[in-house]
Amino acid sequence: MKKSKIAGIGYYVPDNIYTNEDLTKFMDTSDEWITERTGIKERRYADRLDETTTDMGVKAAKTAIERAGTTAQDIDFIIFATLSPDYYFPGCAVLVQRELKMKEVGALDIRNQCSGFVYALSIADQFIKTGMYKNILIIGSEKHSFALDYSTRGRSISVIFGDGAGAVVMQPTDKKEQGILSTHLHSDGEEAEKLAMIYPGSAAGKGLENRPNWPDQELGGLLMTPEMLEDGSAYPYMDGQAVFKKAVVKFPEVIHEALSENNLKTTDIDLLIPHQANLRISQFVQRSLKLRDDQVFNNIQKYGNTTAASIPIALCEAWEQGKIKEGDLICLAAFGAGFTWGSALLYW
Ligand code: UT7
Numbered sequence: 001m002k003k004s005k006i007a008g009i010g011y012y013v014p015d016n017i018y019t020n021e022d023l024t025k026f027m028d029t030s031d032e033w034i035t036e037r038t039g040i041k042e043r044r045y046a047d048r049l050d051e052t053t054t055d056m057g058v059k060a061a062k063t064a065i066e067r068a069g070t071t072a073q074d075i076d077f078i079i080f081a082t083l084s085p086d087y088y089f090p091g092c093a094v095l096v097q098r099e100l101k102m103k104e105v106g107a108l109d110i111r112n113q114c115s116g117f118v119y120a121l122s123i124a125d126q127f128i129k130t131g132m133y134k135n136i137l138i139i140g141s142e143k144h145s146f147a148l149d150y151s152t153r154g155r156s157i158s159v160i161f162g163d164g165a166g167a168v169v170m171q172p173t174d175k176k177e178q179g180i181l182s183t184h185l186h187s188d189g190e191e192a193e194k195l196a197m198i199y200p201g202s203a204a205g206k207g208l209e210n211r212p213n214w215p216d217q218e219l220g221g222l223l224m225t226p227e228m229l230e231d232g233s234a235y236p237y238m239d240g241q242a243v244f245k246k247a248v249v250k251f252p253e254v255i256h257e258a259l260s261e262n263n264l265k266t267t268d269i270d271l272l273i274p275h276q277a278n279l280r281i282s283q284f285v286q287r288s289l290k291l292r293d294d295q296v297f298n299n300i301q302k303y304g305n306t307t308a309a310s311i312p313i314a315l316c317e318a319w320e321q322g323k324i325k326e327g328d329l330i331c332l333a334a335f336g337a338g339f340t341w342g343s344a345l346l347y348w
Pocket of ligand 1: 029239241277278336
């Protein structure tokens with residue numbers, strides 16, 4: 001059976017840089033707090049009006065397609081991972097199909113937040129192994145900045161996230177030391193609301209009758225009410241400490257799972273690219289796996305947490321910096337909302 005390999009990779013981040021200092025204009029925060037708790041120094045924000053999640057994804061995709069030595073017309077399946085889509089529906093993958101004038105190929109959006117890219121990679125891997133597709137485009141892209149609460153009320157979430165996109169093209173390979181060895185996907189919905197954006201959603205009615213001015217009518221009217229914006233419940237919610245505690249357990253666990261499945265050890269890893277959630281989480285994972293500094297790649301300092309885009313952006317940057325060579329053993333690992341988490345082990 002053929003394996004799948006990353007044949008081309010690209011990323012795009014907007015030009016607009018917002019430093020920690022810049023954020024102090026909008027909220028009560030400080031460079032010291034953000035640096036100490038997250039390691040982040042700056043992040044990029046897409047153009048507020050004119051640049052969408054799909055626009056950024058398309059830019060990353062064009063680079064990945066070109067580097068794979070293929071064309072948009074050769075892509076036979078598209079997977080788009082995002083939690084900040086252009087529209088509530090349809091998803092972004094069809095917008096990419098339209099924008100890149102692709103054939104009428106299958107287009108899938110997946111909603112697995114921070115682990116979206118690892119889930120997408122796993123799906124693509126299965127399709128390529130079975131021979132169903134030969135050129136799969138995966139995009140992870142996020143425009144967080146359009147929807148966050150940039151007042152002091154939202155500071156514990158909004159300082160963390162940044163915008164950007166990464167993309168890969170997956171193709172089959174016969175080479176022994178090349179391509180994906182295995183992927184490992186997990187979830188635990190027990191704490192689904194610990195990191196969530198509840199509205200708009202069909203659960204909107206729950207508890208709404210306790211609010212003043214709720215739309216008391218026989219049908220409908222629950223998409224978004226002014227109260228949801230006013231009281232902040234329309235914004236993403238995160239119990240940061242609960243997420244942190246679970247992440248530092250699940251990251252090492254799922255990396256060990258991938259290594260043991262392939263009879264490999266932590267010392268065999270040439271480069272670990274963890275989802276860029278928080279530099280403190282990456283450092284904790286590095287210590288618990290006893291990895292050297294040169295075995296772990298972090299770029300959250302420059303981009304913040306870009307959710308589904310963080311792994312492909314980091315992978316691409318590491319590759320462009322010459323930190324990944326042919327035959328290197330690369331481990332990708334992610335944890336995020338859901339909770340969902342996963343890992344992938346591959347030879348470059
Ligand atoms: O990729 C998605 C997965 N997400 C994650 O992996 C995030 C995991 N969690 C974290 O990274 C951390 O929990 C945070 C960085 C989000 C927050 O750090 P923390 O150490 O858990 O802080 P906290 O939320 O417990 O807040 C501590 C204090 C509070 O003040 P008091 O109550 O002690 O007076 C907050 O109000 O820090 C305050 N605070 C801030 N101060 C300045 C919260 N956010 C800020 C801020 N600037 N931006």
